[in-house]
Amino acid sequence: MAITREQIKAANKRGSAAIARGPVARAARYDARRALIVISLEGSCEFSFPTALAEGLTDAPRSKLKK
Secondary structure, eight states: OOOOHHHHHHHHHHHHHHHHHSOOEEEEEEETTTTEEEEEETTTEEEEEEGGGSTTTTTOOHHHHHO
């Protein structure tokens, strides 16, 4: 199944709209020392939150969070 030029144009348009709506995540990591999930955003900002506030991560072992 080949991707058409129209599909590429539409995808680029959706991507541009998503970027215009707000911050875009560049990376995510687990900070074991502070027990936080840290999300790095475009523009050198970071957003972090405790694993206890994330559904499904409250009891997750550190080895799973590091991946």
